[in-house]
Amino acid sequence: MSGLAVTLAISVAGILGATVLGVLVGCLATSKSYLLQKLTGSYTALLRNLPLLVKLVFLYYVVSLGPLTAAIAALVLHQSAPIADVVASGIRSVAVGQFDAALALGLRPVEIFRRIILPQTVRVILPPMTTQYASIVKNSAVVSLIGVADLTFQTQEINVQTFRGFEAATAATLLYAAVTFLIIGAMARRTQAR
Amino acid sequence: MSLRSGWQHWAWRGIVVATLLAGALSLARMDWTRVAPSLPFIAMSLGRSWLLALISMAMGAAVAIPLALMRSYAGRWPRYGATAVIELVRATPELMVIFWVYFTLPLLTGRGVTAWTAALVSLAAIAASSLAEIIRGGLLSVPAGQIEAARALGLRRIAIFLRVVLPQALRTMLPALIAQLTALFKTTSLVSAIGVADFFRAVSVTNNAVFAPAPLYTLLAAGYFVSCWALTRVVRRFDRQRA
Numbered sequence: 001m002s003g004l005a006v007t008l009a010i011s012v013a014g015i016l017g018a019t020v021l022g023v024l025v026g027c028l029a030t031s032k033s034y035l036l037q038k039l040t041g042s043y044t045a046l047l048r049n050l051p052l053l054v055k056l057v058f059l060y061y062v063v064s065l066g067p068l069t070a071a072i073a074a075l076v077l078h079q080s081a082p083i084a085d086v087v088a089s090g091i092r093s094v095a096v097g098q099f100d101a102a103l104a105l106g107l108r109p110v111e112i113f114r115r116i117i118l119p120q121t122v123r124v125i126l127p128p129m130t131t132q133y134a135s136i137v138k139n140s141a142v143v144s145l146i147g148v149a150d151l152t153f154q155t156q157e158i159n160v161q162t163f164r165g166f167e168a169a170t171a172a173t174l175l176y177a178a179v180t181f182l183i184i185g186a187m188a189r190r191t192q193a194r
Numbered sequence: 195m196s197l198r199s200g201w202q203h204w205a206w207r208g209i210v211v212a213t214l215l216a217g218a219l220s221l222a223r224m225d226w227t228r229v230a231p232s233l234p235f236i237a238m239s240l241g242r243s244w245l246l247a248l249i250s251m252a253m254g255a256a257v258a259i260p261l262a263l264m265r266s267y268a269g270r271w272p273r274y275g276a277t278a279v280i281e282l283v284r285a286t287p288e289l290m291v292i293f294w295v296y297f298t299l300p301l302l303t304g305r306g307v308t309a310w311t312a313a314l315v316s317l318a319a320i321a322a323s324s325l326a327e328i329i330r331g332g333l334l335s336v337p338a339g340q341i342e343a344a345r346a347l348g349l350r351r352i353a354i355f356l357r358v359v360l361p362q363a364l365r366t367m368l369p370a371l372i373a374q375l376t377a378l379f380k381t382t383s384l385v386s387a388i389g390v391a392d393f394f395r396a397v398s399v400t401n402n403a404v405f406a407p408a409p410l411y412t413l414l415a416a417g418y419f420v421s422c423w424a425l426t427r428v429v430r431r432f433d434r435q436r437a
Contacts, residue, residue, distance in 0.1 A: 050380075053384060062412075152287065159298075166301050
């Protein structure tokens, strides 16, 4: 059972970190600055084209972070790229014309962004963000490969020690599905609340 | 871009050149002597990863097409069945799917499978569950009016599907299909966990033997990046052609 707690903790940390980083990069990507566009573009291209496992072992063996830190950092980096793309396209879908209209009303750019663009963006991006969060939970299974004792790791331990592999695998699969549905449910409630 | 942002173009070029120089310098400073004898082995394993991705993609497509047809056109029970299978595989972590096929299913059937078979089957299942949705989306993207028009012209159902729906659906699906191949290629790295000598495993085995993590894992990242990036460029070209 401790495996579920580890999976949950890593997933929650991953979701929080990836959201912060992804929103930051996504906002910068919509800037008109050529340099910022190129920098954020390279960021997402680099992270999108590397498997999570490669990031994980790189952080673990080459950067030599601890297993838990490496696990969370890899998950955050891995999912921040698609989240940044989701946020950027969300902002672009809202911003056309509204920015100019708000500017004409005398609002400052920072204010426009915080009070007009972002609230509308949140509503647009909630469904794709749900998918992203669900894949963080799914991807967190990979951290068992560097010895983090998560749900997948414990399932394999039970298989090796007691040969109750079928029961363990069934329970773990159901638990992963339950966590995923929990996230989908919570996000759906937030969508409806708006 | 206005004249004012000219400095940003130069700054970006500077950053690119500086990054390339720093990369080349740090590559040159790494110790490659211990890694060099293993390079052919590693290069071959990259080919094996490609092979894994391509074969399991083809196998997955073969399963995905009937699944997608069942989910789009069949009666209620086959449709529920197909939906349940697709969603079950999609909700399970990829690594768990691989462990299911390699460790758990043999417990039930009593017959062991080789790691290579298990890798192909599990990757095909993962691919099939995503491909079925892509194919369904492609089929649904063809307007219903065209099917009705074809029927009004007296075409038979098979002819309608093969000559009216499929060609148009394929064109819509192509970018998503190649993106799926990229995702599958990244997922192949996970089959190293059950002992298949793919690119990832070849590099980590070499590292266990000669212990040179910095050059080896840089090589690992470069191999995956170049492969996936090339595929991404192909997607872009198709996207642009369509636009």
